Amino acid sequence: MAPPPYGAGLAGILPPKPDGEEKKEEKVDYLNLPCPLPFEEIQREALMSLKPELFEGLRFDFTKGLNQKFSLSHSVFMGSLEVPSQSTETIKVPTAHYEFGANFLDPKLMLVGRVMTDGRLNARVKCDLTDNLTLKINAQLTHEPHYSQGMFNFDYKGTDYRAQFQIGNNAFYGANYIQSVTPNLSMGTEIFWLGHQRKSGIGFASRYNTDKMVGTLQVASTGIIALSYVQKVSEKVSLASDFMYNQMSREVTSSFGYDYMLRQCRLRGKIDSNGVVAAFLEERLNMGVNFLLSAEIDHSKKNYKFGFGMTVGE
Amino acid sequence: MASRPSLKPKPKGKGGRKGPQAAGEEQSTAAAAARFVKEWTTWTMKTTKVAVHYGFIPLIIVIGMNSDPKPTLAQLLTPV
Numbered sequence: 282m283a284p285p286p287y288g289a290g291l292a293g294i295l296p297p298k299p300d301g302e303e304k305k306e307e308k309v310d311y312l313n314l315p316c317p318l319p320f321e322e323i324q325r326e327a328l329m330s331l332k333p334e335l336f337e338g339l340r341f342d343f344t345k346g347l348n349q350k351f352s353l354s355h356s357v358f359m360g361s362l363e364v365p366s367q368s369t370e371t372i373k374v375p376t377a378h379y380e381f382g383a384n385f386l387d388p389k390l391m392l393v394g395r396v397m398t399d400g401r402l403n404a405r406v407k408c409d410l411t412d413n414l415t416l417k418i419n420a421q422l423t424h425e426p427h428y429s430q431g432m433f434n435f436d437y438k439g440t441d442y443r444a445q446f447q448i449g450n451n452a453f454y455g456a457n458y459i460q461s462v463t464p465n466l467s468m469g470t471e472i473f474w475l476g477h478q479r480k481s482g483i484g485f486a487s488r489y490n491t492d493k494m495v496g497t498l499q500v501a502s503t504g505i506i507a508l509s510y511v512q513k514v515s516e517k518v519s520l521a522s523d524f525m526y527n528q529m530s531r532e533v534t535s536s537f538g539y540d541y542m543l544r545q546c547r548l549r550g551k552i553d554s555n556g557v558v559a560a561f562l563e564e565r566l567n568m569g570v571n572f573l574l575s576a577e578i579d580h581s582k583k584n585y586k587f588g589f590g591m592t593v594g595e
Numbered sequence: 596m597a598s599r600p601s602l603k604p605k606p607k608g609k610g611g612r613k614g615p616q617a618a619g620e621e622q623s624t625a626a627a628a629a630r631f632v633k634e635w636t637t638w639t640m641k642t643t644k645v646a647v648h649y650g651f652i653p654l655i656i657v658i659g660m661n662s663d664p665k666p667t668l669a670q671l672l673t674p675v
Contacts, residue, residue, distance in 0.1 A: 345674075347666035351659030355674075383655040385662070394652045404651050422648045429644060 309464060314441040317467035320457040323488040326495050327509035330521040330540035333549050333561035335575045337361045337373075337586035344594030352594075354382040354395075360588060371584050400424045413438045452476020465491055471501075504528030517542050521551075556581050569594055 318325065338360010346352040358380075361373040382395040391407040406418040415438070420431040432449040447455035453476065459469030468487040475481070484501035492513070499507040509523040522537045538551030550560040559577040566572050575588040660666060 347670050348659065348662060348664065350662050351666065353671070381652070383652050383659065385655050385659045387662075392655045392658065394655050396652055400648075402648050402651060404647070420647070422644060424648075 311463075314461040314464060316438060316441060317443060317459050317461045317469070318488070319436065319443055320445060320459045320469050320471060320486065323459070323467070323469070323486055324497050324499070324507070324509050324523075326511040326519070327497065327521050327523050330511060330519060330549060331509075331523055331536055331538045331551050333559075333575070335559055335561060335577050335586065336588040336590070337363075337575075337577075338588050340573065340588060340590030342590070342592045342594070344592075346594065350386050352384050352386075354380075354384065354594070356380040356382065356395075361586075369582065371582055447473075459486070465489055555579070563592075 336358070338358065340360070341357045342354065343356070344352055344354045356379070357377075359377040361375050364372045364374050366372045378397050378399065380395050380397045382393070384394075385392040389409045391405070393405040395403040397403075400423065402420075402422040404418070404420045404422070406416075408416045410416055415436040417434040417436065418431070419434070420429070422429045422431075430450055432447060432453070435446045437444045441461040442459065444458045445456065447453070447457075449455070453473065455471065455473035457469060457471035459467055461467045466487065466489050469485075471484045471486070473482050482502045484499065484503075486497065486499040488495065488497045490496070494513065495509075495511045497507075497509050499505070504527060506526045506528075507524070509521065511519055511521040513519045519540045519542075520538070521540065522535070524533075524535045526533050533554070535554040536551050538549060541548045546562060546564040548560070548562050550558075552558050557577060557579045560575075562572075562574040564572045564574075571592040573588075573590040573592065575586070575590075577584075577586040579585070656671070660668075660671065
C-alpha cells in the first residue's frame, strides 16, 4: 500500500487546491484563440439533444468490422415514413427497405456509401487534401432522372477561423466564414446563391459557450431567426431549449428537452410548443448491442409514432 | 391595270439577304461550338453519374480489402 503523498496528518491541514482559480488567472491571449467549430455545427449540442432520429416501425442495423478502418453495414427498416405535405394532414407511406453500406475510415480519407434495394445511393467522401484544407462530397444518386443531388464543400481551417465554400447541383453556390472573437465567443456569416431560382441569401450566426452552457443565435435573410441554449447540469444530464421564428410563414416554434447520458443508456425527451411530446431511448444490452425505442405523440394532428429497433456492432 | 407579280423586288431581297447570311454563318459556327461543348459536358456528367452510381460501393470495398491488415474474402462474404 503506497503512503499518501503528504502523510495522513498533513492532508487534513492543507487547504484543498482551488481548481477555479487557475482558470481565472489566465489572461486572454487574443492572438492565440482556439479554432471555432465549423459553421454548420454551431448548434451541435442542441441538435444532438433535441433532434434524435425518431422513427416509426422496426429498425435493425448490423455493422460488421473487417478491419480497423473498413466495415460493412446491413440495415433493415420496416415501417412508415412521413411524406412532407402542404396540408395539415400528415401523409405516411408504409415502406420496407434493406440498405447495404460500406465504410472506409482513415485519418486522411473517409468514404461512406449506402445503397438501397431501389437503387438509391447515398455517398459521402471526406478527404484531407492538406493539413488545413478538406474536401467533402455529399451525394444522393437515384435511377430516376433529375432527382439526384450532390454537394462539394471545400473547408479551410485557419488558426482561429474557418472558411468554407460550397458548390451544389442546380447551380447552388455557398460560402461561410466563422471566427473566434474571444475564447468563448465565435461569430460567423454565410451567403448562398441558388442559380436556377435566382435566389440568394445571407445569414449571421454566433455561438457563446463555456464549460457549462452553450448559447447560439442564427439569423438569415430568408426570414428565419433561431436561438438555442444548452445547459450542462452535470456530467450525465443536460437540458436544452430552442426557439425558431419563421417570418415568411409567421410560425414560431419552441421546444424544451433533456438528455440523460447514463452508463447503460441514453434517454432523450422533448416537448414542443405544438404540443408534440417525443422520447428516444438507446439501451446498451451488451457490448456492441443497443436496443432502441422511439416515440412521438402529437394529439392535435392525431399522429402517433412508435418504433423499436436494435443496433448490433459499433 | 392590276399589278403583275414583278420580279423586281427579288434581286433586292437576294442582295439584302446576303449581308445577314454571312453574319448568320459566323454566328452559327459559334453557336454550334457552344452547343457542342454543352452537349459534351452533359454527356460527361451523365456518364460520371452512372459510373459513380454503380462503382462507388465496389470502389470502397476494393480500397478496404487492400488496406492493412488485409481481410480475407471469406470475412467479406459471411454474414457474421
